[in-house]
Amino acid sequence: MDSSYNEELNIFRETVVKFIENEIAPFYEEWEKNKIIPKSLWHKMGEEGLLCCDIPEEYGGFGVDFNFNMVVAEEIAKAGFFSLSTNLVVHADIAAHYVLNKGTEEQKQKYLPEMVSGECIGAICMSEPGAGSDLQGMKTTATKTDKGWSISGSKTFITNGQNSKLYIVAAKTNLEVATAKGLTLFLIDEDMPGFSRGQNLHKIGQHAGDTSELFFDNVEVTEEHVLGEIDKGFFNLMEELPRERLALACVATAHAEGALALTTDYVKERKAFGATLSKLQDIRFKIAEMATEIEMHRVVIESYKQKLANKALSTEQASMAKYSATEMEFSVTNRCLQLFGGYGYMTEYPISRYFLDARVQTIYGGTSEIMKEIISRSILGR
Template sequence: MTKQETITTTGGPFNEDLDMIRDQLRRFIQTEVTAKADAWEEEGMVPRDVLRRMGDLGVLGMRYDEKYGGAGLDVMSSVVLAEEVGRSTFGGFAATVLVHTDMASPHLENAGTPEQKARWMPSITAGDKIAAVAVTEPGAGSDVAGMRSRAVQDGSDWVLNGTKMFITNGVHGDIYFVGAKTDPDAKGSRGITMFAIEKGTPGFSVGRALNKTGWLCSDTAELIFEDVRVPAENILGEVNKGFYSVMKNFQNERIVLGAMACAEAQTALDMTVDYVKQRKAFGGVLWDKQAIRQRLADCQTRIEAGRQLVYHAARQDVAGRDCVKEVSMVKAYCGELVNSVLYDCVQFHGGMGYMRETPVERMSRDARVQAIGGGASEVMLEEVAKRM
């Protein structure tokens, strides 16, 4: 694929280095993911060797320091990664990768000590250790302040008890960045601390693998912590200040989820345009029907609006500006957008759009969670409203 073709496809503000990363990723995903991931949907996981090979490509730590195997790039590299894994048509694969690179490991990057980074980051960027973030609980998702997990200091250690729910990479992960209340008297979002806990730590177990509607090749788990003893050197950042770390990481998470959603919507729309240009009905092809052409054109318009909103929020982040409003707009708009576009794509595939053998059927199931996970649309719109 030529550079011009890549730029035309993405329409993004990317330099030559990022275009090269995109091309490399696209080739890898076409041959190693899209062609093989149907089997992963049945297995309920992305094979570890695929993630290690992505580590070999250098795309699992693009935001991190070179001494840890990273590339020292900014959020635009995450946008490229999110767009390309989104184009795979397998939302579970995209979620597995992006949780590792842009939702879990940033906790270590942003709050970890040099010793903690040296201990874990090289394995994370190589794909040898897969990361998960465990903040969500049965009664506390977007409402982080409702967290009930508790950690109590005992000598130089902390003893953690609680349950986490809907944790991506929860079954097959290796290192978990876990939030718990450490000040029982603190109100609201105060008094939360983040801990790094490795698989195999006594008292830490996977309660159950969760059976989802979509994202089937992404493992999702309930996690149980029963008197888990965590040494003080595994605390990320300051005690009782973990909420601020969670909120900071949410901004990056929501940009990449928006980029992923737009790429999924674009890929599904491209498939649908190809299909309606070939499908014959009522004496001609469906593309000849003005109503269908215009609805698909409307989808394309809204996708482009979402994409440019993602790029705008990313530029604000690169410039170091407060972009909570823009990022919240991204998550709300793009999460709804991908669902709306996939609805139309299934509709215009007719009966085939409802068959499991058709990619848009799987993509429509995968899309549903994007208006929920990472910040429900209603919560995001409240964040926008607060800043109006």
């Protein structure tokens, strides 16, 4: 990357940091208590050009690359506002790109400009009660009708579930074959008859991020609501996974960086046994260990960003990044909390939120166990 590109990225980063300081930090605790991020914040982010930056200009975006999206998500994660970072990744780096890459021109024109402006928040709906990451266990079905399709079933653990206006829903369209060969994606609008939201689920972390159950009771859709090809939904999912998993690895690394920065400041001030903690060799070594782990991941993440830009990032590499970075993130936040002692267990100390928010990162987007299975298959075969 040349110097002018880096300068442009840094200027954009400064804009993001100022936005965080002015529009997020003063209000985030209230959002955590209310267990939802107000839609007005999404509108403000849209007005500032912080949503879906890499969507092409003809659909309202800037047409820049993945790095700009990650500047927004990573800086928010680094600052400790991880609920928003997660919800943002689902909207801007997952849902919007399904529409961009699999949608018809009419679908792109309908949804993408509003996703860029924040008027339309997106969600991706895969997980189901009793199935989780196992798509083979999916029970939501789409039955052919004279006018199109009738969708029935339920989803759970859906990020942006309460706030979304657009839901990308996976449903089985061919019951005679394995799910992988009979899955289709549909675009469901929030006001469609038969669609309803369940409760905003109560989680141990990421409280401000709305995560919901969704229900589909014979939701009638037309062929215009099919995203991609009939029965090709599983393959569409596989094509988008490298970007999704790299994005999760990026925010994991940034989140760990933020936790370490917070902890470094604390050990420089906190005294024990007649000296600041930062003077104790054991503490110094722990800081050195974490800084090294984070730096190694940062180097890999940056190189993988370039691979993604060149369409050269493999599913296996994205799985390695997601697995390793999220495991590192939780390990770092855990060790950082330990260095705060009893205060780390108190909710008024932000490190406690870093720790709790990080826990789910090794679960959603494909568990660590699933990532290891994908990696091992690439090396050893099935």
